[in-house]
Amino acid sequence: MEDELSLLERIKRHDQQALAEVHDRYFNQIYHYINYRLGDSDASADLAGEVFLALINALKRNKPPKTSLSGWLYAVARNLTADHIKQKVTTVPLFDDIVADSPxxxxxxxxxxxxxxxxxxxxxxxxxxxxxxxxxxxxxxxxADTAKLMDKSVGAVKALQHRALASLARLMPKEVHQDG
Amino acid sequence: MDRFESILDESISALQAGVPIEEILAETPDYAQELRPLLYAAMVLADPDPTLVPSERKEILRDQYLAQAAELTPKVPTLNDKTQAVLSIVRRRFTKKAFLNDLVTISITLSLTLIMAMLILSFASRNSIPGDFLYSVKRISENIRLSVTLNQDSLNALEDNFHRERLIEIEQLTQQNRAAVVEFEGTLDTQGENLWVVEGITVFLPEEGLTIDSNPQEGDRIKVTGFLRTDTVLVADQITKAEVNSP
Known part of the structure; x- marks a missing residue:
């Protein structure tokens, strides 16, 4: 498979075959990323489509991704997802509502x-x-790949991951905090 | 905290590889209590079987994208584009890490080349005599050997060797009828008015331009610097008492 940098150089020249390849190669990843964060497959498919249209618009404005094509696509997906989330009213889930006979x-x-x-x-x-x-x-x-996409050090990503999991773990039901 | 974050990440990797949580916790008993809820959260968050976009929907989105892409006019790379492409490669090549790697490689290569060159030159200069192109290399390598020899007995033996080497060089110059500036050490055998014999070599003492330090006497060990003429006469420039090696 052609490497990402060569593909990037080709889409900068507006090579139609390369542009089609970008969609085929990255659409599912970008869709999964958005859908993971939104949990709404319809909205996620629309936003994923917007990410790729944003790429075409960037090429039209002669402002293509500079160094990392996947980094650029994830960054656009991240921004569109964040904007979408802001527009939605969200509620904090209550794990106690989840009923099981014997958790x-x-x-x-x-x-x-x-x-x-x-x-x-x-x-x-x-x-x-x-x-x-x-x-x-x-x-x-x-x-390492996460750090590269986020343009951060591995240490910084480890710390972010730790803080995020710790916050989520506090919301988890009491069973997971007890010695099994 | 850094240690815990590393353990957490290793545990997550194990979890993603299919190792059961309780097994991971058993490996890290000191951190088990803190790790347990985080690993359960990580397990629940994992998305091993993500949903796919229905193929019809995906095709529609692809067609919309390609329709927009078709409006782009193909670009023939300009000189500026080519320059930018080269610069981007150069920029990637000259990251701090790549620069440090290059620096280390270049330093090691240069050092090894320098050492090899010195060894080759030193070997090639071993039979040179005063006036030869490589004679200065021979003297430098002798001085290096003297400076790195710490044992006093070895140092004395090495100095004796080099003194003998100077006498052999003068003998070779004489045989080849060559003129050269020479320097040697030896015992003052005979002390005439204008002619001294030092270690069997006849030294002419000119009336002008000669410096003699410390008034040496017969039997003393002296150091002579002078010019060996093609008629095999050694005209002295400077005569000093030599330092006697400590036992």
Whole structure:
């Protein structure tokens, strides 16, 4: 597969084949990233489409991504997602509302029930923490790749990840805080 | 805190690799209580099976994108574009890390080259005599050997070797009828009015331009600097008493 830098050079020349390849290569990743943060597949598909149209507009204005194509796409996706979240009224989830006959950490159904609520709780984090969580757990990126995309040091990403997880863990039900 | 953050990240990597949480916690008992809720949160947050955009929807979005892309006119790279492309490669190449790596590589290469060159020159100069191109290299390498020899006995032996080497050089110059500035040390055997014999070499003492320090006597060890003429006469410029090696 062609490397990202060569692809970037080709789209700077408005090469149609390269532009199609960008969509084919990155659309699913960008959609997953947005959908992870929004939990709304319709809105996420629309926003993912906007990310790629933003790329065309940037090329029209002769302001293409400079060094990292994926970094640029994630940055646009991040901004569009953050704007979308701001427009929505959100409520803090209550894990106590999740009812199980005998809550157990080994009960996959029970744990699966926690997922939507915890993802909703992501909105309580800072925007930067949400971005880190989406990249690390939604996209499954390594610390180094996350740091590169965010233009931060690995240490800074570790600290952000820690703070974000600690905040979310405080919202988790009491079972997860007890020695199993 | 840094240590805990590193343990947390290693634990998350293990979790993502499929290791059960309780097994990970058993490996880090000191941090288990703090780690447990974070790892459960990480587990719940993981998205192992993300939903896909329906293919029809994706095709529509792709078509819209490509329709916009088709409005872009192909750009033939200008000289400025090419320059920018080269500059971007250069900028990537000259990051701080790449620069430091290059610096270390260049330093090591230069040092090794310098050492190799010195060894080769030193080897090539070992048979040179005064007046030869490489003679100064021979003397420099002798001085380096003297300066790095710490043992006094070894130092004395090395100095004796070099004194003998000077006498051999004068003998070679004489055989080849070559003129050169020479310097040697030896015992003053005979002390005439204008001619001294030092270590078997006849030294002419001119009336002008000669410096003699410390009034040496027969039997003393002296150091002679002078000019060996092609007629094999050594005309002295400076004569001093030599330092006697400590035992």
């Amino acid at each position: 157990s950490l080994t009960d996959h159904v029970y744990m699966a029930q926690l997922a939507p609520a915890l993802k909703q709780a992501l909105l309580e984090l800072t925007e930067e923490q949400q971005h880190v969580i989406a990249l690390r757990f939604g996209q499954g990126l390594s610390l």
